[in-house]
Every structure is written in structure tokens, then in C-alpha cells.
Amino acid sequence: MIFLQMGFEEMPTNNYVESSFWNFDALFQPQQHPARDSHDTFFLRDPSTTKTLPEDYVERVKQIHESGGHGSRGYGYDWKREEANKNLLRTHTTAVSSRMLYALAKKPFEAKRYYSIDRVFRNEAVDRTHLAEFHQIEGLICDRGLSLGDLQGVLHDFFSRLGMSKLRFKPAYNPYTEPSMEIFGYHEGLKKWVEVGNSGMFRPEMLLPMGLPEDVTVIAWGLSLERPTMILYGIDNIRDLFGHKVDLSLIKSNPICRIGL
Ligand code: PHE
DSSP: OHHHHTTOEEOOOOOSEEEHHHHTGGGTOOTTOGGGSTTTSOBOSTTOBOSOOOHHHHHHHHHHHHTOBTTBOOOOSOOOHHHHHBEEEOSOTHHHHHHHHHHHHTSSOOOEEEEEEEEEEOOOOOBTTBOSEEEEEEEEEEEESOOHHHHHHHHHHHHHHHTOOOEEEEEEEETTEEEEEEEEEEETTTTEEEEEEEEEEEOHHHHHHHTOOTTEEEEEEEEESHHHHHHHHTOOOGGGTSSTTOOHHHHHHSOOOOOOO
């Protein structure tokens, strides 16, 4: 609702199964990155590989990983198509953002604001604050001349509408954003700062092979849905909020939120 009020369009997230290409390679994440290990990612046994990828774009992604271009030196390794073909359960909804930006780059440029809220999967040990499935709130703004100030501005706007008006940003690292910032929100009840997400400006190594104009910038973020909810409702075990251990009376006694347009 907040995103709609802020002029965002929803991205189609109805594919849990994604190829490594869109989940990692298109995002300039090197093939030997630890997140691509089966300890962190659920790979599919059947069908284990994707059938189609856009060949000309795949070639440009291979180039940028191997030897760079557009002023970048790349990673200097042997990029393997078989690795990109592998199917997985998407580890972040940024895979959807990469598909959307690629689709956008095929048409004459138009500024866009996109958001999504949907499920992602990580092969993690389950504990009070971690589940192997959780939800991300993803967003991006694609336009000319955007800066880090714009990114901080929209995030402030979004979180203050949610009732969290104190935010802090900490420099971070993602293979696909530069600069990158972790986002912390101040929880008045707990009187402490909690991490609520990650963000940044997409790298030219991601955007230029897609074919977006050189002067287009994209600011983006991925936020946890469960973390702020736990904070807001005083839930200290994620398994009480989502998954097969949820107390059904919690579901029955809490109102559903429907968004009508
Ligand atoms: N994909 C990142 C994550 O899963 C979040 C993110 C999205 C960071 C977009 C930067 C830009 O943590």
C-alpha cells in the first residue's frame, strides 16, 4: 500500500524457481562466490537446468565477468555457461529486479519505480531468527541522475510511513551495488538499532550489458518482511510467525490485510 502511494508498480514474482543466470550472473556475482555454494542455495535436481536464456545478453554478461568493459576490468576468470544454467530456488527477489531491468532496457528508456513482496529461499540452519524460507520487500527506482541521497530519501519516506522514523546507514558490500548500505532502524520499544535491510546503487557492470543508457542510474533495496514484523508485534521467535509451528489461533485472531485498488 505504501509503495503504491509512493508511485511504485508491482513486479511479477510468481516464479520461485529461477536460473543461476538471473539470480547471480546477471547481477555480476562471480561464479565462485560463496553464496552460490549448495550450503547457501537450494539447487533443483529436476529439472536441473534452464532451457532458454537470451543468448546475446548472456554473451555480454560472460564478457563483463571475464574481461570487463565499460571501464571495468571484470573478474578475470573463466565464466562457465553450465554454472549459469543451473536451476535453483531464488535466494533473493533481486533476481526479479534483474529480469525487469533487462526487459526495460529493450524499450526506449522510461523512468520506473518497481516493488515486490514475496518469498525467497536459503539453505540456512533454522533458529529463532532464521528460516530457510522468508519474505523480502524489494524495490528499485530507475532514472537519470539519481544519487545516494535519493536512496536515503525514499527509504526514510517508506520507513516513516511504517512508523520507524529513525534510520541509520552503514557501508556494506554487494557484488551488484556500489556504493552499498545496510539499513538499520531504531526500535523505540527495545531502545536499540536493528538491521532491517540492504541497499545500494546497481553497478554499471550489471546495467550496461543489459543495454540501459550510460547515464541511467538505479537505486535499489531488499528488506526483510519478518524482521520489522517481529519487532512491531513483539515476537521473539520467527517460528511463531511463519512456518509449520505457527499457533493457528494467532492466524485466526489477527485481521487479514487486503489491498483494494
Ligand atoms: N539482494 C540483497 C539481499 O538479499 C538486498 C539488496 C537488493 C541489496 C537490492 C542491494 C540492492 O540481501
